[in-house]
Amino acid sequence: MLAKLFVVLLSYLLLVFLAARIFEISSTWLKAGCLASQLLSPFALSVKKLKAILEERGVSYTGLVEKKELAELVEACGAVTGAESCSISTESSGEDEEKSNELQFTGASHFFEEVEDTKAGTWLVDVIPEGHSSLLRRKQWLVLKRKIVRFGIRIGTFNCGNDPRLCIKYGWKEPSLAISMPQGNQPKGNVILKTYDSKPSVELVFRWISKELSLKIETFDRVEEFSNTFKEKIKENPVYVVLFTTLPEPPLYLASLSVQFTGRVRFGHVRVFDWTTKKHILKNYNIKNFPRLMIFTPEGNLTYGYRKGEWIRYHNLELFLKTLHPEVNDVFVTVFLMINVSCCMALFIIDGGILKRLINFIWLLIFYNTSLIILCLPVLSILQLPLLTPVLDFVLKYSRYAMTSDAAAIMRNYLGLGLQHKWLMFGGYFCYGIMIWWVQKRIRWYFGYESESDNVTSITEWFTQDLHYITNVVQTFPTLGQSRINYSVSGLEDGFELLIRRLAVPELWLRPVIPAEYLNSLPVWRFCHSQVNHCSDNKHKQCSSKHNSCCKESVKPPGMLVAQDCSICLEDFKSGCMLLGLPCGHCYHQRCIEEWLCGGNSSGHYCCPVCRWPAFKQKPPALGANPIRSQAQETNV
Numbered sequence: 001m002l003a004k005l006f007v008v009l010l011s012y013l014l015l016v017f018l019a020a021r022i023f024e025i026s027s028t029w030l031k032a033g034c035l036a037s038q039l040l041s042p043f044a045l046s047v048k049k050l051k052a053i054l055e056e057r058g059v060s061y062t063g064l065v066e067k068k069e070l071a072e073l074v075e076a077c078g079a080v081t082g083a084e085s086c087s088i089s090t091e092s093s094g095e096d097e098e099k100s101n102e103l104q105f106t107g108a109s110h111f112f113e114e115v116e117d118t119k120a121g122t123w124l125v126d127v128i129p130e131g132h133s134s135l136l137r138r139k140q141w142l143v144l145k146r147k148i149v150r151f152g153i154r155i156g157t158f159n160c161g162n163d164p165r166l167c168i169k170y171g172w173k174e175p176s177l178a179i180s181m182p183q184g185n186q187p188k189g190n191v192i193l194k195t196y197d198s199k200p201s202v203e204l205v206f207r208w209i210s211k212e213l214s215l216k217i218e219t220f221d222r223v224e225e226f227s228n229t230f231k232e233k234i235k236e237n238p239v240y241v242v243l244f245t246t247l248p249e250p251p252l253y254l255a256s257l258s259v260q261f262t263g264r265v266r267f268g269h270v271r272v273f274d275w276t277t278k279k280h281i282l283k284n285y286n287i288k289n290f291p292r293l294m295i296f297t298p299e300g301n302l303t304y305g306y307r308k309g310e311w312i313r314y315h316n317l318e319l320f321l322k323t324l325h326p327e328v329n330d331v332f333v334t335v336f337l338m339i340n341v342s343c344c345m346a347l348f349i350i351d352g353g354i355l356k357r358l359i360n361f362i363w364l365l366i367f368y369n370t371s372l373i374i375l376c377l378p379v380l381s382i383l384q385l386p387l388l389t390p391v392l393d394f395v396l397k398y399s400r401y402a403m404t405s406d407a408a409a410i411m412r413n414y415l416g417l418g419l420q421h422k423w424l425m426f427g428g429y430f431c432y433g434i435m436i437w438w439v440q441k442r443i444r445w446y447f448g449y450e451s452e453s454d455n456v457t458s459i460t461e462w463f464t465q466d467l468h469y470i471t472n473v474v475q476t477f478p479t480l481g482q483s484r485i486n487y488s489v490s491g492l493e494d495g496f497e498l499l500i501r502r503l504a505v506p507e508l509w510l511r512p513v514i515p516a517e518y519l520n521s522l523p524v525w526r527f528c529h530s531q532v533n534h535c536s537d538n539k540h541k542q543c544s545s546k547h548n549s550c551c552k553e554s555v556k557p558p559g560m561l562v563a564q565d566c567s568i569c570l571e572d573f574k575s576g577c578m579l580l581g582l583p584c585g586h587c588y589h590q591r592c593i594e595e596w597l598c599g600g601n602s603s604g605h606y607c608c609p610v611c612r613w614p615a616f617k618q619k620p621p622a623l624g625a626n627p628i629r630s631q632a633q634e635t636n637v
């Protein structure tokens with residue numbers, strides 16, 4: 001079932017990819033001037049766009065007023081593409097502010113859980129001591145949030161009045177801002193907190209954040225210094241991100257990524273003030289223009305920012321690095337999302353009413369998610385074995401080959417667009433599910449394989465079908481010869497009555513409702529003594545019943561164990577009375593065994609009074625019993 005759902009999901013993603021490609025080459029897209037491969041000169045952009053680009057890259061432009069100065073600063077950060085310029089123009093300035101969720105810490109335990117247990121990530125916490133106000137005014141705090149939230153920095157507020165012990169532990173006596181980051185270059189290292197309690201200025205706080213996060217970036221003042229140590233650095237870590245620029249400090253997008261990818265990717269910042277004199281050195285690293293953001297791997301060098309979707313800003317570079325060097329958590333989240341999104345398609349593929357689809361959907365979610373969680377632990381243990389280290393290195397090597405290709409860049413571009421428009425993707429997936437349901441229904445109609453739910457046209461009929469389905473789910477034993485369920489509108493009352501009757505009496509939840517239709521297939525005959533030539537005694541006509549049409553001969557079916565008396569009423573069998581045999585071989589008065597099997601109330605039984613074998617279940621030949629039902633059917637013919 002999961003494979004079928006995966007195929008449907010992949011077919012939807014393929015359709016989205018084809019639609020995006022067609023849209024990209026359409027005339028509307030070309031007229032908009034949003035060609036992803038087109039490089040723009042910063043001097044051709046407006047001042048508003050230049051400032052927006054600098055904010056996206058985390059570069060401070062305080063004190064710069066002239067357009068020329070802003071353009072030179074943008075040029076020092078890296079190349080600007082037409083698609084990046086168009087995307088910035090369509091984004092509203094208040095969007096990041098609305099998306100940022102400021103967390104209010106309730107106590108020390110909540111603070112430790114969110115901040116210190118988050119090994120790979122950055123928190124900026126506004127510390128408010130008891131009896132004081134915030135370090136920044138409300139307007140300043142909102143401006144700061146809007147500037148840093150786009151770089152993956154989470155925001156929180158801790159009031160010392162909720163738990164004074166935490167403020168005493170860290171020495172927070174005055175209003176201040178605290179920033180958290182993992183210590184050292186090891187993944188999942190200890191978290192350290194650094195505090196800012198100086199002048200309440202947005203620009204000063206922004207520079208302080210950039211400075212603290214940039215400590216994980218290796219800075220080189222000369223190209224020769226980088227060239228001498230690069231060979232040793234690349235051996236320590238397979239992925240190395242280096243920015244060659246004239247900026248005196250690394251931009252915030254690079255500093256924030258260095259914290260998030262601690263222990264996975266190393267970051268460097270090479271300051272080159274006169275790159276024309278260093279061309280002979282930079283040419284060894286395939287650097288022809290300047291500035292450049294280079295990705296170094298053991299397989300080769302890559303210039304970032306010149307292909308589709310490769311914009312020099314936080315979210316795009318984060319997606320690139322996650323695909324280039326994924327961790328276990330990234331793989332788990334991807335598989336988890338694919339499984340859950342695939343299970344959503346079961347609502348349209350599974351046949352039946354609305355409640356039946358929901359029940360099956362919930363069951364699939366529980367089953368596959370539980371299986372995924374159970375399988376993760378042994379798989380992780382196996383992958384940590386030293387014997388599998390060469391295998392993992394081999395997989396990562398060819399994964400880097402694939403993820404640095406042009407096709408992977410196109411896929412990342414569309415993936416980034418899909419993540420920006422999640423509701424549009426989910427809405428299209430819902431419409432695709434409706435289309436799959438309609439096509440599946442038409443195919444069944446064309447080939448003559450219509451199901452019972454295809455003929456349901458009203459909500460009441462859907463609900464009636466669901467009631468019968470829920471009733472069958474409650475039953476714990478299988479039934480033989482079950483009658484066809486009536487899905488008409490008139491069956492709604494029967495469904496209600498059956499469901500309410502079972503839910504009202506808890507005892508009935510564990511006792512199945514076995515239809516009496518299986519009695520028609522059991523053998524029935526007249527009992528005759530060997531010395532009696534006929535069975536026409538009038539005083540025994542009281543033993544006749546509605547099954548007289550099934551008795552045309554008084555031949556005892558083979559395999560029946562006929563005793564002298566009935567084990568239910570303890571009366572002797574008399575000539576001419578009707579006997580009914582059970583699959584186990586025991587036989588009784590027809591009237592007695594019918595009252596025993598379906599007594600019309602909760603006292604009804606479904607098994608033989610002597611051996612307790614179910615009366616509706618055929619006894620297998622291996623147990624020594626002959627098949628009775630087939631013999632009875634031959635007798636009735």
